[in-house]
Amino acid sequence: MLxxxxxxxxxxxxxxxxxxxxxxxxxxTIPDEKLVVITGPNGGGKSTLAxxxxxxxxxxxxxxxxxxxxxxxxxxTDRARKGIGFAFQQPVKFKGIRVFDLIKLAKGKNIxxxxxxxxxxxxxxxxxxxxxxxxxxxxxxxxxKRIEIATVLAKxxxxxxxxxxxxxxxxxxxxxxxxxxxxxxxxxxxxxILIISHQERILNIADEIIVIKDGTVAANGSRxxxxxxxxxxxxxxxxxxxxxASIGGAxx
Amino acid sequence: xxQIDEIQRRLLREVADxxxxxxxxxxxxxxxxxxxxxxxxxxxxxPKENASGIDIRIKPGTKNESVHIPVVLSKxxxxxxxxNDFYIGADCDVVIVAGCGIDNCGSQDSxxxxxxxxxxxxGSKVKYVEKHYGSGSGSGKRILNPGTEVYMEENSSMxxxxxxxxxxxxxxxxxxxELAKGATLxxxxxxxxxxxxxxxxxxxxELNGAGSSADVVSRSVAxxxxxxxxxxxxxxxxxxxxxxxxxxIIMDNGRILAVPxxxxxxxxxxxxxxxxxxxxxxxxxxxxxxxxxTEAEAEEQIINGFLxx
Numbered sequence: 307m308l309x310x311x312x313x314x315x316x317x318x319x320x321x322x323x324x325x326x327x328x329x330x331x332x333x334x335t336i337p338d339e340k341l342v343v344i345t346g347p348n349g350g351g352k353s354t355l356a357x358x359x360x361x362x363x364x365x366x367x368x369x370x371x372x373x374x375x376x377x378x379x380x381x382x383t384d385r386a387r388k389g390i391g392f393a394f395q396q397p398v399k400f401k402g403i404r405v406f407d408l409i410k411l412a413k414g415k416n417i418x419x420x421x422x423x424x425x426x427x428x429x430x431x432x433x434x435x436x437x438x439x440x441x442x443x444x445x446x447x448x449x450x451k452r453i454e455i456a457t458v459l460a461k462x463x464x465x466x467x468x469x470x471x472x473x474x475x476x477x478x479x480x481x482x483x484x485x486x487x488x489x490x491x492x493x494x495x496x497x498x499i500l501i502i503s504h505q506e507r508i509l510n511i512a513d514e515i516i517v518i519k520d521g522t523v524a525a526n527g528s529r530x531x532x533x534x535x536x537x538x539x540x541x542x543x544x545x546x547x548x549x550x551a552s553i554g555g556a557x558x
Numbered sequence: 559x560x561q562i563d564e565i566q567r568r569l570l571r572e573v574a575d576x577x578x579x580x581x582x583x584x585x586x587x588x589x590x591x592x593x594x595x596x597x598x599x600x601x602x603x604x605p606k607e608n609a610s611g612i613d614i615r616i617k618p619g620t621k622n623e624s625v626h627i628p629v630v631l632s633k634x635x636x637x638x639x640x641x642n643d644f645y646i647g648a649d650c651d652v653v654i655v656a657g658c659g660i661d662n663c664g665s666q667d668s669x670x671x672x673x674x675x676x677x678x679x680x681g682s683k684v685k686y687v688e689k690h691y692g693s694g695s696g697s698g699k700r701i702l703n704p705g706t707e708v709y710m711e712e713n714s715s716m717x718x719x720x721x722x723x724x725x726x727x728x729x730x731x732x733x734x735x736e737l738a739k740g741a742t743l744x745x746x747x748x749x750x751x752x753x754x755x756x757x758x759x760x761x762x763x764e765l766n767g768a769g770s771s772a773d774v775v776s777r778s779v780a781x782x783x784x785x786x787x788x789x790x791x792x793x794x795x796x797x798x799x800x801x802x803x804x805x806x807i808i809m810d811n812g813r814i815l816a817v818p819x820x821x822x823x824x825x826x827x828x829x830x831x832x833x834x835x836x837x838x839x840x841x842x843x844x845x846x847x848x849x850x851x852t853e854a855e856a857e858e859q860i861i862n863g864f865l866x867x
Binding site for chain 2: 362383387414461
């Protein structure tokens with residue numbers, strides 16, 4: 307279980323003397339054996355929250371508690387070793403490091419080629435074609451994304467965080483990804499999953515949904531509670547009326 | 559049986575991956591003397607008469623054969639200049655493994671300057687591997703100044719892999735090549751300097767024939783207070799294509815100067831250069847840390863990958 311207690315995160319704004327609040331007092335819990343999706347408008351602080359959990363950013367105030375232990379001051383490495391996995395929104399490219407090397411590093415021990423291949427197959431890549439390729443710009447966005455997810459699978463974390471897995475990939479690759487997350491949901495025993503996403507199909511497989519807006523929790527509850535408010539006609543109508551207003555009130 | 563000591567044996571392993579006497583033709587030079595030499599039916603190795611070094615003659619049509627000519631120095635204060643000439647006949651397909659290892663435990667400088675000339679015959683394919691390595695705790699420097707000249711006839715191809723990862727204090731490497739019609743040259747240089755080391759690498763590749771091409775790529779890492787200079791010049795004298803790339807990582811107080819040069823003397827010459835120098839990308843380190851590596855372990859993995867052949 308991961309608990310965020312009254313987390314704030316400020317950055318220096320353009321006006322050097324002022325601080326800009328990105329996260330404004332967020333408290334929430336990611337329970338064990340649940341798939342939780344964080345959604346909300348762009349610029350609302352979702353990715354920042356994911357990076358705060360992984361330790362890439364340090365909160366200005368507040369506590370982060372993992373399985374009862376305060377990890378607020380821990381660095382990225384220690385958090386990873388405590389069981390946090392993190393899939394980047396923009397997968398990192400390397401020169402000379404092969405897919406096999408990355409999966410081996412994720413696993414933390416020497417593994418056979420065939421074991422490594424299993425993780426690639428799990429994310430829908432034909433392992434034979436990829437295992438010896440360099441994790442560099444010669445791979446497409448979708449390929450890099452799936453390799454990124456394979457590294458998180460290989461690491462086998464108690465809490466796996468995925469920052470916008472759908473970003474930068476095509477529709478066909480996305481179809482496969484949904485299956486990957488569905489598979490992870492089935493085998494969630496002993497772990498939990500946090501996905502930052504805008505995608506309805508990912509929201510559809512969530513146990514719980516948290517809506518983050520303007521650096522705060524705008525809504526938090528079970529999928530059945532929250533999802534209708536996001537996709538239902540009410541919110542869509544609101545968008546429509548705003549559009550109407552912006553084009554001068556002409557009839558739509 | 560070749561008479562070499564343990565240090566020399568270790569150096570041989572480092573520079574030529576040799577655990578025993580190599581297969582095929584070879585010439586092993588230790589502390590300024592040939593300690594083993596074998597010619598084969600197709601590859602003839604003979605010592606030069608009026609200079610230090612050897613001539614290697616490979617008969618036309620020789621395929622899938624290799625020549626090993628490693629050099630090891632384990633005596634402090636030894637300085638030598640060696641001239642090795644390779645005459646590769648037409649239509650060959652051969653692998654040449656050179657390399658030099660210096661172990662210097664003394665206070666005097668040890669230096670090996672190997673001057674290699676390659677005459678690559680029509681349609682021949684050559685792979686050349688050269689590794690440099692230095693070890694030993696003495697204050698004397700380990701110095702290697704290789705000079706390489708490559709003359710490529712029509713439709714020949716040569717791939718050169720030059721690696722210097724550890725322990726060489728001073729290097730001044732000069733490589734020149736002249737390519738005739740349809741010839742292809744690929745150079746992959748891997749270099750890591752540390753401590754107070756200096757490494758200079760200069761290339762001048764002349765693309766003289768129509769359809770000739772060259773790709774000169776250097777990947778290097780400069781750590782501690784070391785200094786590197788990479789100076790690669792391509793000259794396009796006919797319809798040809800050339801690419802040169804210097805991709806470097808600097809760490810600590812390392813310094814690198816990259817001087818890419820292109821000279822096009824024909825309207826049909828297509829020449830490109832790329833050069834990038836910078837520290838290790840922060841997101842690469844972060845990614846590996848999220849997998850549980852420490853910052854230092856992450857750096858090591860990134861550099862190992864970067865310098866991999």
